[in-house]
Amino acid sequence: MIPFVDLKLQYKNLKSELEEEIQSIFERATFILGDDLEKLEKDFAEFSGAKYGIGVASGTSALETSLRAFGIGPGDEVITVANSYIATALAVSWVGAKPVFVDVDPRYYTMDPEELEKAITSKTRAVIPVHLYGQPADMSAINKIALEYNLVVLEDACQAHGARYKGQRAGSLGDIAAFSFYPSKNLGSYGDGGMVTTNSRRAAEFIRMLRNYGEIEKYNHIIIGHNHCLDNLQAAMLSVKLNYLESWNEQRRRNAALYNNMFKLWKLPVVTPKVADYSKHVYHLYVILANKRDELRAYLGKRGIQTGIHYPIPIHLQKAYSFLGYTKGDFPVTEKLSEGILSLPMFPELTQDQIYEVVSAIKEFYS
């Protein structure tokens, strides 16, 4: 059996460090907005090259509170890609704005800057590029357009902890950025969690209030807030893991190189991930484009090799968004991808033998 991700193995390797932290928190009884959260916020912001980090309940709430921090709401349009997890669009909907989708670049599967410019209207207020699978979107081109049309740039960095664009980290490439600590992300908690990073002090202060019932000091509430804090316990777990993130990402890159080399050596009819000159990919997912994808997936499944599809139904074709009036054919690149993409097992502890087994099975399928 080759799992898609192996969090049990990761836990085994970190067990004593994590349990020491858990015990310390239980003894100190600091569960909400404690020192551990403050430490993680400081360290993760620094890691991402941003001034401020604000721990929130999830990646979705990081996206939503970021939009609210820039006053985006009813009557506004926010441009993002249909080729993402639905949470990117949900955050736009929950602030009362309208998500507007654009297609992606056929090489890198991230936002096509030309399509972005075409979709801008007088109502457009923000753009959310998604650093899909761990590769940053083309941020220079996107920032240039955003500057011209006065748009807020919110990075959806939920899959891109530690990724770099022209040497600079995801999380410091726009006005504000949203990270998810969903358990299977490159940096994952033991439950839900998220973080906003930004250089804007005003936005950081607003989100600090928003996540904590809108209070400026105890029992003094100046905005309609949420209860959306990142748990102190999760923050302590994440601090342990943050120390390993760079080496884990390095191992992910090594695994991706092994996959690439083997596919090339055996001349298998699959398209492997393309990395742009400007980016340092962190391979949250290793995604190939394959003929007869569904048959291949079933074949691998029978041999105990777990795979995934990220994502099988593009956002503009989801029932939840049918009211926006998009139809099949609106975003040809995104739609074509959704029919051919397959995510192979990818996690730092994946071994060379396991990768060999996966690619061998794919070779057998096609021969």
Ligand SMILES: *Cc1c(COP(=O)(O)O)cnc(C)c1O
């Ligand atoms: C995981 C993810 C989210 C949502 O994060 P949660 O922590 O699950 O709320 C948003 N966008 C993308 C691209 C993601 O991968």
